[in-house]
Amino acid sequence: MYVAVKGGEKAIENAHRLLAQDRRGNPGVPELTVVQIKEQMSLAVDRVMTEGSLYDRDLAALAIKQARGDLVEAIFLLRAFRTTLPRFATSNPIDTTAMKARRRISATYKDLPGGQLLGPTFDYTHRLLDFALMAESEAPDVATSPSNDEALPRVTSLLNAEGLIEQENSDDTAPVSDLTREPLDFPANRDLRLQNLARGDEGFVLAMGYSSQRGYGNTHPFAGEIRMGEVEVVIEPEELGFAISIGDITVTECEMINQFKGSATEAPKFTRGYGLSFGEAERKAMAMALVDRSLRARELGEEVQNPAQDEEFVLYHTDNVEASGFVQHLKLPHYVDFQGELEMVRNLRAEQAHVHAQEQMLKAGE
């Protein structure tokens, strides 16, 4: 039951002012700028863009500032903003094989064409707090080494050559689902699942992927390839009638290679799980690739026994804006609902006491 209640306007206004003051923190400390967040909290910016499902570094940085660093709140702000913008076009599919990679590694082949490029990674750091960062510092020098234009073929293409891995179906006549336009519908095809996972909460997708590794869904994954770098975005505006490049975006891509025992009609081979995120978001891309593969259970004829294979369970719970809204709505006034419940509990107790009393009387009369 919902009843409008007036009142509290002044308290709300003052609470928002207090929030603004707390956001600013100690006024003796210089205010954080949006540009600083964009430049120096760039992985937070990437997460907000990925789950906010809008690639715009400035807006994501602004959202982080406004949300006082609460990334889920910042994602909510970005999602809300995107509803105010018209959609001009749908891009041609980005070509991640042509990526200008700033990182490219494979856990399945040591020597692969183009080599293993570590790029700017936390891997192999000792995870010891670096107290030198407590002080201001200059940007450190970095080593350079002559680069070449060597192409970076996909690791899966090496397996493709031997026919040991499933081929991707690239039928471009198939309609492409869009969950920003139509509500989630089941059974969900892989395109819809990937769109959902791409904007899904990193923590949730990570936990689901982790559960699949720990035995709740057995997919035997290898990180076939992870790459991060810039890809160009191309659109074909109707009024022009030809394709134009509108700029570059940074993405992280992960291809998991998984075992497949085969079936009555198919020989054993490797199968694939795919993860893709805006910016540098490797953990998210890897987790997404694990969950993508788990969710392919149905189409690969595997038994659906575990949470990570259950598309309704996974896809209905990835969205942290929806999840946060539903959990947090519990703190909104439910006074009338609660009065009803209170009345009901009182009645039930009274009834029970009445029955009990009657039983006592009957016993006493025997």
Place this chain on the structure above:
Amino acid sequence: MIHTTHNETASPKGIDAHVAARQRWMGLLARADAKALEKAWAELEDKPAYVVLRTPETGMVMVRARTGGEGQQFNFGEMSVTRCVVRTDTGHQGHAYIAGRNKTHATIAAVLDALLQVPERHEALDADILEPIRYRLNLQDNETADKVAATRVDFFTLVRGDD
């Protein structure tokens, strides 16, 4: 090491040469540093008069990707983009679609797109406007590639035990 990926090399087949050239300069204008482009525009002589046919407007493009990088298409997520259409007094229409929300950038890019279609102006504009963009992009790409190349793993194998 200098590579020149932003130079105008590959020409898509089956598209007439004018369109191919226009695609390349529109891609360059979209990647221009907005501040540098504004400065170059301010310094440009013989700016044309123009009317705005479509006022600069910010919206989104839904970015598509493919499963496994090569398979079925899916909607990956959106990005902000700003577009603008102008007509110059030379009688040409200029279009711009630029990643991000910078309306000045989109307007200047649209006017330059129109102006670059004027044969008599093209060569000078290429030198004054496009070449600095190409130079900066190539430099950036090469610097990044050289830094990344220094993080390439060189494996060596330790042979242990009896031979």
